[in-house]
Amino acid sequence: MGFFTDYPCSDARKFLLLWCCLSVLAVASLGSKTRHFKWQVEYLYWSPDGVENVVMGINGRFPGPTIRAKVGDTVSVGLTNKLQTEGVVIHWHGIRQFGTPWADGTASISQCVINPGENSVYRFKVDKAGTFFYHGHYGMQRSAGLYGSLIVDVAEGKKEPFHYDGEFSLLLSDWWHKDVHQQEVDLTSKPFRWIGEPQTLLINGRGQYNCSLAARSGNSSLSTPCTLKGSEQYAPQILHVRPNKTYRLRVASTTALASLNLAIGNHSMIVVEADGNYLQPFSTTDMDIYSGETYSVLFTTNQDPSKNYWISASVRGREPKTPQVLTILNYSPTSASKLPPSPPPVSPRWDDYDHSKSFTNKVLALMGSPKPPSNYHRRISLLNTQNTINGYTRWAINNVSLSLPTSPYLGSIKFGLNNAFDHKNPPDNFSSLYEITKPPVNPNSTYGNGVYMLDFNTTIDVILQNANALKANVSEIHPWHLHGHDFWVLGYGEGKFSTKDEAKFNLKNPPLRNTAVIFPYGWTALRFVANNPGAWAFHCHIEPHLHMGMGVVFAEGVHHVGRIPNEALACGMTGKMLMNNNRN
Numbered sequence: 001m002g003f004f005t006d007y008p009c010s011d012a013r014k015f016l017l018l019w020c021c022l023s024v025l026a027v028a029s030l031g032s033k034t035r036h037f038k039w040q041v042e043y044l045y046w047s048p049d050g051v052e053n054v055v056m057g058i059n060g061r062f063p064g065p066t067i068r069a070k071v072g073d074t075v076s077v078g079l080t081n082k083l084q085t086e087g088v089v090i091h092w093h094g095i096r097q098f099g100t101p102w103a104d105g106t107a108s109i110s111q112c113v114i115n116p117g118e119n120s121v122y123r124f125k126v127d128k129a130g131t132f133f134y135h136g137h138y139g140m141q142r143s144a145g146l147y148g149s150l151i152v153d154v155a156e157g158k159k160e161p162f163h164y165d166g167e168f169s170l171l172l173s174d175w176w177h178k179d180v181h182q183q184e185v186d187l188t189s190k191p192f193r194w195i196g197e198p199q200t201l202l203i204n205g206r207g208q209y210n211c212s213l214a215a216r217s218g219n220s221s222l223s224t225p226c227t228l229k230g231s232e233q234y235a236p237q238i239l240h241v242r243p244n245k246t247y248r249l250r251v252a253s254t255t256a257l258a259s260l261n262l263a264i265g266n267h268s269m270i271v272v273e274a275d276g277n278y279l280q281p282f283s284t285t286d287m288d289i290y291s292g293e294t295y296s297v298l299f300t301t302n303q304d305p306s307k308n309y310w311i312s313a314s315v316r317g318r319e320p321k322t323p324q325v326l327t328i329l330n331y332s333p334t335s336a337s338k339l340p341p342s343p344p345p346v347s348p349r350w351d352d353y354d355h356s357k358s359f360t361n362k363v364l365a366l367m368g369s370p371k372p373p374s375n376y377h378r379r380i381s382l383l384n385t386q387n388t389i390n391g392y393t394r395w396a397i398n399n400v401s402l403s404l405p406t407s408p409y410l411g412s413i414k415f416g417l418n419n420a421f422d423h424k425n426p427p428d429n430f431s432s433l434y435e436i437t438k439p440p441v442n443p444n445s446t447y448g449n450g451v452y453m454l455d456f457n458t459t460i461d462v463i464l465q466n467a468n469a470l471k472a473n474v475s476e477i478h479p480w481h482l483h484g485h486d487f488w489v490l491g492y493g494e495g496k497f498s499t500k501d502e503a504k505f506n507l508k509n510p511p512l513r514n515t516a517v518i519f520p521y522g523w524t525a526l527r528f529v530a531n532n533p534g535a536w537a538f539h540c541h542i543e544p545h546l547h548m549g550m551g552v553v554f555a556e557g558v559h560h561v562g563r564i565p566n567e568a569l570a571c572g573m574t575g576k577m578l579m580n581n582n583r584n
């Protein structure tokens, strides 16, 4: 049915209405443009923490360049793969890819990898202001350093719902000295070799491995003071501020493993945005941030301007074997080389989960944000367990450990290639008798590449259920990230989820996010509307965990997807089909 046919009105009125609509569209698109980027992805020698290593960089830099665009813009990234022998893809984390699901940058899900020497263009619209980032999504290329910031400003003439005088971006990551290919082999070897904790945490790709910035100022008598000129690749990026101003700090975590706690010495922060969605502002002295999450916080430079202050990030949720990473908040006109007189902020104990939960529970949507539908059509309960398959250590979801096919789901679903993957839906549930506080009694699980086929435009509830890992008394944090959507976080709870817990769901002001954590032995309830045609990854954002199978794939409305560029599908069965020119 046409747009106007519902309204009984004359042709003249229809014309007027059409003219009005077109003018509104024209005004809305005024000022929006295509932002062009040309990237070469290659391995580089780099010293992210003072120890020379090989990183995966872009245009000769690590981290990659920042993309900055305005709501309504089209981002166009022409990528050349200069890696000698490896394919590559880039995922635009938090961008929902409405109408361009083939640009989501997930190997085997939305596209074929871009082969060495090949060029490919990612083109997509940014439709929402906020703090985002991008990263590799093939093997463990994010751990290798393939990442950068992506910031979307409000459209011309629009305002953020808060004021600030200046802004900084902090992209947080963790770094291993062991080569990523070797880490991949470690994780897929029999017996399993765990990659261990990172050597260094990085802020904007900079950290200090064998020296401490704080050694001279505080009680870190055990470490050597850093001797930095400031031009080194690992010299911290200092935040220069003026007194009595308000700054916006855009924080994104692209860590491979570490959950982090961020603090600014002597300054409190007001949290205003998470994953590109505005929050009901709240004040905090320190904030937890899990891999895959982004936040904006505001802080006011209301402290003694003759001093500088530490900004620190430390490991949470896993016994920390990695020193905190530091940088300096430098008040003008104080010299940037003057170290803060007091030691860096002390982060909460790594296993103080009450502290983490209290922070997480304060994250609520700004009044007036979109509300979730009050009912769901389908509930999918996903049990997270560590398992073994034929002696290999894996993570499994409802006893299925994800193993990706060679043909990208998006193409094989659209073209009905029935042999490209297992067409049976993976289980929507797990046994009600499963004891989440104990290691799996039968740890044997199976590989699977099935997809949860979601009815288009239906409301889906996902209950993420955490459980004990293989070792007794161990349950870990897992931040789950959904592609192609934001979801509402309806609640967090302890122990095994039961239908009684539904009564506690927050349907009033749940935050919209694309990443949500499950706490040890707990559950997290999410709701989203399956309204974005495509095939979308939903997975633990801990890179080694995804590599070990900790993810699922959701697909919805794929028959609505427009013409997928050939280059996205030129591999596996979809490749063969295209070569035979047998396209529907």
Ligand SMILES: O=C1O[C@H]([C@@H](O)CO)C(O)=C1O
Pocket: 194, 386, 469, 470, 476, 545
């Ligand atoms: O996946 C993991 O494996 C190890 C440990 O469970 C076994 O070594 C660990 O800490 C993980 O997060």
